[in-house]
Amino acid sequence: MNNQLQEFARRELKDGLAKLPESNQLRFKRMYSHKDLDKPIDDVVDSMDYDKLDWAMQQVQRSIDKEKR
Numbered sequence: 648m649n650n651q652l653q654e655f656a657r658r659e660l661k662d663g664l665a666k667l668p669e670s671n672q673l674r675f676k677r678m679y680s681h682k683d684l685d686k687p688i689d690d691v692v693d694s695m696d697y698d699k700l701d702w703a704m705q706q707v708q709r710s711i712d713k714e715k716r
Contacts, residue, residue: 656700660692663707
């Protein structure tokens with residue numbers, strides 16, 4: 648994934664996570680920053696490996712879709 652796509656994915660993740668309740672953000676932190684649950688969510692997204700971004704975007708979108716119901 649090139650840098651431009653990574654930046655886009657990270658922005659989208661941050662925007663999506665901001666729309667979700669804290670409980671969803673904590674679950675996200677447990678998956679992607681289990682050693683530092685106090686880390687701000689934006690920092691968690693910024694420090695994610697690029698190969699996890701696609702899956703994370705799918706997870707966040709599913710969570711957003713569930714919240715709309």
